[in-house]
Amino acid sequence: MASLISDSELEILKIIWEQNRNMMFSEIVDELHKKEFTWKNNTILTFLSRLTDKNMLKVQKKGRKNEYIAVLTEQEYLKQETTEFVGKVYEGExxxxxxxxxENDLISDDEMAKLKEYWEKNAE
Structure with a gap:
């Protein structure tokens, strides 16, 4: 199971997932700037290194540059995180x-109707 990742690390993963491909460092920096993140290159490198250490990214050398590869798809990550959360907080229930x-009005009637529709469609 993956180690917990920070919000900043998740932002970097989201960029790689959105592009749906392996990315070079400069491409990641460009995408972060488009999203108005103002992190310095060394900070971004630190986040990438942490993600690699946590086995969320693999690094492949392309000449003298690094190409970053997501180990999990976004769907795999969401499933893993949700399963872990439900297990830890709700004892798997x-x-x-x-x-x-x-009970806390965190889901709208419209979302409940869509959830019911989804359930009925996929319950077969």
């Missing part, structure tokens, strides 16, 4: 999570 969402 999804019902508890849904009850919390409903």
């Amino acid at each position: 999804v019902k508890g999570l849904i009850a919390t969402l409903v």
Whole structure:
């Protein structure tokens, strides 16, 4: 299971997932700047190094430059994080999570209707 990642590290992963391809450092920096992140190159390199240490990214040398490859897809990451969260917070009981969402008005009637529709369509 992956180590916890910071919000900043997640932003970098999101960029790689959005591009849906391996990315060079300069491409990641460009995308971060487009999203108005003003991190210095050394900070970005630190985040990339941490993601590599946490086995979220692999690095492949392209000449003297590094190409970064996501180890998990976004869907795989979301599944892993959700499973871990439900297991830790709700002792594996999804019902508890849904009850919390409903009781605290964290899910709209429209979202509930869509969820019910999704459930009925995929329950077969």
